[in-house]
Each structure stands twice: as C-alpha cells, then as structure tokens.
Amino acid sequence: MNADAILLMVLSLAVVWGGLLVSILVLRARPERADFPPGGDDDRREDDAITERDT
C-alpha cells in the first residue's frame, strides 16, 4: 500500500472506531442520569415485566 493510503486508512479507523470507543466509555461512565424532572413514571406494561439489565 502507498503511504497516503495507509495514512488515510489508519486515520479513518481512528476517527470512526475511536468515536465508537469514546462514546462507549462515555456511556459506561454515566449510563443514566441521577436526577430527572418530577413525574415520568413508566407506562403500564403490556408484556410480562422482565428483569431490567441496564448497564
């Protein structure tokens, strides 16, 4: 491969996969807010409730 192509391939992967990695880390660091506006209880469930497995 020529140098330009290698550089652009590495850069592309760094930007896109790096973006994915950063967004996963951001999500893991703060999966949900601790504070919400008042209210917002969930709708009644149609299906049988299943154990929540939130990150």
Place this chain on the structure above:
Amino acid sequence: MSTTTTDTSPPREQFTGQVGFILSAIGSAVGLGNIWRFPGVAYENGGGAFLVPYVIALLTAGIPILFLDYALGHRFRGGPPTVFRRVKKWLETLGWFQVMICFVIAIYYAAIIGWALSFFVYSFTLKWGDDTAGFFTGDYLQLSDVANGGAWFTLDFVPAVLIPLLLVWVATIVVLVGGVAKGIEKANVIFLPLLVVAFSVLVVRAIFLDGATDGLNALFTPDWGALGDMNVWIAAYGQIFFSLSVAFGIMITYSSYRKRRANLTSPGLVVAFSNSGFEMLAGIGVFAALGFLAHEQGVAVADLEGITGPILSFVTFPAVVSQMPAGPLFGALFFGSLAMAGFTSLISILQVVAAGFQEKFGLTRRQAVLWIGGVAAVLSVVGFSTTTGLIALDTIDNWSNNIGIVASAVLMCVFLVWLLRTSPELRYHLNAVSTVQVGRWWYVCVGAIVPAVLAYMLVSRIVDLVQNGYEGYDETYLLYVGWGTLVVLVVGAVLLTLPRWRRSPDDFVAWPAYPPVTATTTTKGAAR
C-alpha cells in the same frame, strides 16, 4: 410516589434495558447498505479523501437527525402516526407516509434477504460456476429479457426465489409476534454479535489474500480534488442518511419502547458510531476481496465492474469466493452475514407498520403482525419472486428511497423546526433525560443543514428522473411502477389518516412538562 395520569392509551411494550435497545437499534441501522453501498460510494467519491465529508456528514446530519427521531418517539411514545398526531393533529399524515414507506421497503427488502439465503446454500457447492452474472440473472432469477421484447411484469414464479422468501416472511412474523422484548430484542441479541463475528472473520481473511493491498490502495488513496466537487459532499450526506435508517419512522418507533426515564443521546452516539464502524469494516473487507479478484483476473481494481449494490453481492462476490482458498466457507460467511444484517433491519422496518396499525385500529400485537405480515408477504411473493422481480425491485427501491425517504426527512425538518417550532421542546426533552447534553448547534443541523442538503438531493434526483428516466427502463413502466410507488405512498398516507382512532391518542400529556417546571427535581431513588 403516586402520580395521576390522563393517559388512556394502551400499555406500551419496552426493551428490557439500555443494552437491548442499543443492540436492536444497531441491528436496524446496520443493513445491506453498509455492506454493499458504502465501499463503492467511498471509492467513487474521493477514496480516502471521502473520510472528510463522511465524518462531517455524520456529525452534522446523521447524529442530529437520529437524535430528532429519538426525541420524537421517546417523548410522544408511539409509532410515527401517533407521534406526529400528538405533535399536531394534521401532521398524522406524515406519520402514515413514513409507515407506507416502511411497508413498501419491507416487501422488496425481504426478497433480497431471500436471495442471500439461497446463495448461502449455493456457497457450499459453489453452484454459480464460472459465469456468475449469467447464473444470478439467468439460472437463479430467470430474469425476463425485457431488452428483447420480454414481458415487464409476469406471474411466472421462480421456486428457488419463492421458497427462501417465504422462509424470511415466516421468520419475520414469528419474531414480531414475540414482541419487543421477547422477539425483536432477542433476535438482535443473537444475530448482531453473530454478524459482527462472522463478518470480522471474513474481513481478516480477505486482507491476507494476494492483491488485497491493491484493493485497499484503491479505496484509501485520497483524491483531494474531490473535496471541491459538490456531488461528493452530497454523496457523503446521502450515504450517512440512508445508512443510519433515519427519518422514516424506525428510530421513532424503537425509541418509543424505551422507558421514560432513559438516557437517549449517549446510546445514540454508540449506535451512530457502530453503524459507521461496521461500514468501515465492510469497506476494508470488500475492497480487499476486490483487490484479490483483480489480481486473479490480471486486471486493475479500477477496471472491475459491479462494485456496488446487488451486483457486488450476487455477481462479483461469488466470483471472489470461487477463486478463494476455502471458498465455500467464506461464501457462507458472506451470504450469512448479508442475510443477518438484512433480517435485523427488516424486523425493524415492519415493526413500524405493525405499531402504526396496532395503535390506530386498537389491534393486539398478534393481530397487527399477522395481518400486516400476511399482506406484505403476499405482495412480496407476487411482486418479487417472479421472473420480473429484479426490475420491480430496482425501480421501487429507487423511488421509495431517493424520493420517499428524502421527502419524508425534508418535510419532517421543515414542519417541526420551522412551521411548528417544536425543536426547543425536543432539545429540552433530550437534555432532560440524557447524560450527554445537546447544544444549540443541533437547531442549525436539523433546521438548516439537513433540510438544505436533502432538498437539493431531492430536487436534483426528481429532475434527473424526469429528464433521463431510470436505468434505460421503459417509460410507461417507470410511470406506473416508479412514480406509481410515490402515488401509493401519498394516497395510502391520506387514506390511513381518515378513519377514526379506536382509542384517542390525543389525551396524552408529554413528560417532562414543557416549558419546564422550575420547582424541584426528583432523584432516581426517591422516585421509586
């Protein structure tokens, strides 16, 4: 804490949690376009230099419009007709327009997954032989020879196409009858990891093939001059837009199945970057394989034909597989990946239709899925398992995507941002429930950049179709099947708006209240 609610809408299903939602949303976004569209588009629009407009398009159009969909579905809690009606009564028609787009796309998308299943089986014996083009259109599809007086529409069914297509529909209906948590989410939890593993094995093998570096050179060598070409930028916005499955109801519907107190933006970023990450992987795999094919045929990569779309998958790739060491195994991996990527998208597309009917006509999930799935399956079989299926598919795909979805996106942005001025409320909603905050830049993206770029795309595409037709197909045929598709979308949307709702969606109070109540906020623990 007790609350009173005036919400009389039926109880809503939910994903089991954040992971289930993210996997399902990625499964929907990662589809056939990631595998067969992105590599060719990148190659033809500046190679490595395409990265620049691509990333800018992702940040200024893809992610903002994904957030718009999430905010709409999550705040107004329904499929597109319910959501848009709750925004403004007369906007319900736009919701049905999106439902109609999904219905039309589902009926031909299933056919392609059926082809992938057939080719998955053929891989084991390399049944396509040396003439892969002749095999695909001739032996397999038995395509009507329209150039030499063949019929434009027949009911001559092709069993090899019909049987896998029926299997796809049965599987789709079974998954959707299972519901959001036990059907859609479970299918994605199984198929998405399997897809990533299978496709990664394929890509790693491909980059070690002789000639692979020539392919990667072709894909990544930058042509910086392309950045001055407006069409390259349009191509980048188009790729991001079509690839993310935004603006035709899917992400609205999926986000409506998240619990109310749920983070939206950070999972959205994971979904958007996963989709692009998979595309990048596909680009490397496809071009490494094309480099190998060019090497075996003793030609340059630039001289290869059929590097995008169905021809890449069903003509060019079988040729690669035939020449690869352990070809049958890698053929099976490729077509298996294609089928899985398509299937997880198909279930999301059809769920939009099922949700729309379920909510308006007071149907149970099972009734909605069986009716919608049944009708869609019949239309799919009649239209696409015959000797004229490929032509119909190609035409309907072009009109429903390039005109239908793009028009839907432009209308959505213009109505919500400019006419109804809903964007501050939606941004407030995103920020109230999410950890990553959305700044004012979002208004610029969904109010100006997205509608401007997409409106330009829409107008230039319409002008081109009117002036030049499409693929050299017969004008009368294009009038009925191409423009006719558009008429079906619009008329269907209007007709479905007319009946009365079995349960009014209007006595609904959106949470959190907007303008915000400034008093106190509750902590998660105290609320439970």
